[in-house]
Structures are given as C-alpha cells and as structure tokens.
Amino acid sequence: MAAADDRRRDTENGGAGSFVEDLLARTVDQWDGYIAEYQAERAARGRPITWYEQPGLDKGAFATLVAVHLRAAAAAPEDPAAPRPWTWHAFALGDSCLFHLREGRLIASFPIADGEGFGITPQLLGSRNRDAALITDRASTATGELRADDELLLATDALAAWLLSHPELASGGTGKQLGKLADLGEETFTEWVLSERDKSRMRNDDVALIRMRVKTEG
Template sequence: MTHPPSCVYVTHLVAPKYGSTPAECEDAVVVLPDHSHDDMLREPLTVGVCDGATESALAKDWARLLARSAAEQALRQPDLLAGGAAFEQFAASAVGQWEPWLAQYTQERVADGRPLKWYEHTKLAEGAFATLLAVRVDPDRGPRTDAAAPAQGWRWRAAALGDSCLFHLRDDRLLKAFPVAAAEDFGTVPDLFGSRNHDVALLAHRTRFTEGECLPGDRLFLATDALAAWYLSAPDPLAAVRELLEFSGPDDLDDFVDWLNGLRKRQQLRNDDVAVVRVDFEGR
C-alpha cells in the first residue's frame, strides 16, 4: 500500500507592541516561496525572521531587508545554513545591499521635502541592527538511490544570531529550542547583525547553526524574543502551545493582537513587537 507524500502548511503573524502601529513594527518575516497559508507545500521552503533593534536608526527597514535576503539566498543555496564560506558570502551580500538602499531612501526624503537632519546622519553612520533567524526546510527523500520516491519526512537547518528562536515540537511537546533553551537565558543585549558590519567572518563566528528532522505531525514555531520568552517561561508549556494553535492564519490577526494584549495586561508578556511563524508537517 502506498502512502501519500507528506506536506507542510506555513503561516505567520506579525504584530506591533501595544501603543504602536503596524507601520512602526520592527519585527519582520519573509517566507518563500510565497504561498497562501492553506496551500500544501511539498517543495523546499525558507524563512527569515528578524527583530530590529529599536535603539538603532531605520531598524525596521534593515530587519525587512535582512529577512528577505536570508530567505531568498537560503532558497537558492541549500547549504547556506550549514555555515562556512556560503554563510559568509550571504552576510557580505546582505550588508552590501544596505548602502544602495540607504542612498535611495535619502533621495526620497529630499524629494519629499524632508531631507535628513544632522542628528539623523549621525545615527545612520552607526548603522542599523537586527537579530536574525533563518531556516530552510527540505523534503527528505531518503537515500540517493531512491531520490524519486515521495518524501515522508523533512529536514531543516537553521542559523541564528541573537535571540529570535526556533522551537521543534512533537506531539506538541518541545523537542528542541534554538538558540535560547531557557527563559532565564534571554539577556538585555543579544548579538545583532549590523548593516555596516563588513567583518563577515566575525558575523559567521557569532552565528549559531543547527539542524533536525521533522516527521508528520511535528511542528516548528519561529518567534521573536518576547513571545519566545513567554513560551519558555510558561508553567504549562503544553497549554501554551494550545493557545498559540488558536491562530492558524492571517484572518486571525485581530484575535492574535487581542490575545497578546491580554498577556501584556497580565504582565505575562513583555510589551514588544511580536513575530511568529508556524510550520505544520502533515502526512503519514
């Protein structure tokens, strides 16, 4: 008897901190290929998740650029998230995109009659900063001799600089947390990817890499630090997962924001921007 090949469903939600607008949100998510959350995917997929550092200028713009660059380049290069020279090349490429972007931004400000102020020039000279979590998921087709066989499982690779986290769940119980494994390990000064950091060897050295295998029924959650810390500090992790599972698509964004604000009101969640990506593996 043959079984249908496994597939994945991917959705993501991004919400600003309480008191901010969506346009001010400094968390960014890019998922490729760009499909609807209710589409079955059987091909490789990549995700970039970035949390812009508020204290730096244009952090939200750098977070968006970096997340897209990570997702695009990881999709083109299957081994990028294994580290080494491929990751250094990605880092150099991402940093190389910043100055052209900034030049265009500066020109647009002038055209709009809003040229940069002297203090903005000073801040921009320091660069923009963000955390980075990049993930690639591939169907596992078994031995090379069986490359044409349908995938039953999936393999994933991840790279993380900073404290945006990946959680691998099986039966909705935590198998792996990366790169932060416990709530008390979150610090106030995470490692950051700078838009003007041309020392790509140092960036690669500070980045952590890992991989794993997912079976049908498993889930991956990717989350920026506030939501990741909430989950890791939950007294009942299984109940926390079930709360997250209430939100399964973009139509749930308003309810998701209401839920986040409830957690904030009860002082269970730090008031910060939130991004979460959910990857469900299905099949048998």
C-alpha cells in the same frame, strides 16, 4: 524543554559560513542603497534628514536573526523511489527562536531552551558589519528531523521569551500554547500581544510569528 538531542553543528556544504555570505550579500551590501532611497523619499516630502538623525543612519540598524532551511535527504541508492526524510537546518544570531512541535508537544527550542536564557545584550546582526567570519563564529546552528504533521515556528525574542517563561499557564504546556497562538487571526493576535504588554508579562518589543507545517506528499 531542552533542545532536541540530535542538534549538532551543521557544517555540510559550507554550513553557516555559506549562509552568512549569502545573507550579507542580500542585506549589508545593499544597505547604502536603502538609505539613499529613504533620504530621497524624505527630501521629496519636504522633510530632509536632520543633523541629529544622521548619526543614527551612519551607525546602521541592528537585529537578532533566526533562519531555517528545509531539505530532503539524498535518495537511497538501493531504493531511489523510496520516500526521503526531511530535515530542518537552522541558523541563529541572538535570541529570536525556532520551535519544533510534534503532536502538540515541544521537542526542540533553538537557540534558547528556557526563559532563563534571555538577557539584555544578545548577539546582533549589524547592517554595516561585513565580517562574515566574525558573524559565523558568534552564530549558533542546529538541525533536526521532520515528520508528517510536524510544525516549525519562528518567533522574535519578546514572544519567544514569553513562551519559554510561562509554560505553567492554563494552556496544556508550551507546545499547545504555541499552537493556539499560531491559530489566531492577525487582529486577535495583535490584541493579545497588547494585552500581555499592558499586564507587564511581555516586553514592549517587536513581535513576529511565522508558522510552517509539514504535509505528507500526494
């Protein structure tokens, strides 16, 4: 379950630096506005922010991050009408993961390749950190080629760690297990997560799973 061989530093068009600048503009730069709205809403309900809550608001929030951008390759000059291959370009800070599946087989796991890669002090994005250069330096980037019927899944760290730590379950391997989880309805998925937590097989942390499928044109 090593990451794809074609993984590399993505530096074209500004690479991670441009992504980070845009990310900070849409999150960190608006954080104070979010907090002001929250404080006003609390006050309107007669539950203003207490003295012991204020330090937490001042400190801000922290989260791991994985993002992916899909793009088509430039048209070939010799045959502009020919189908253009698609690629994924991923950015990660911390241990939320992207999984690339092909025909039910896991061909890339980014930025962590196995269950041993998860720790208790991952890199985090802070809601008050405007140091784009520092964030870019700490982040990882990767890219891979997409084919028809490929799947990309984004999973937060608790679920990603579970998937990469339990490939031996009666599921046909990590790739098939990923597909099964993605097919579950929201209610069934929630029940499964709660069951794994009760069995101490999954950390009691936020769990999210996003699935994308590549379809042929036409």
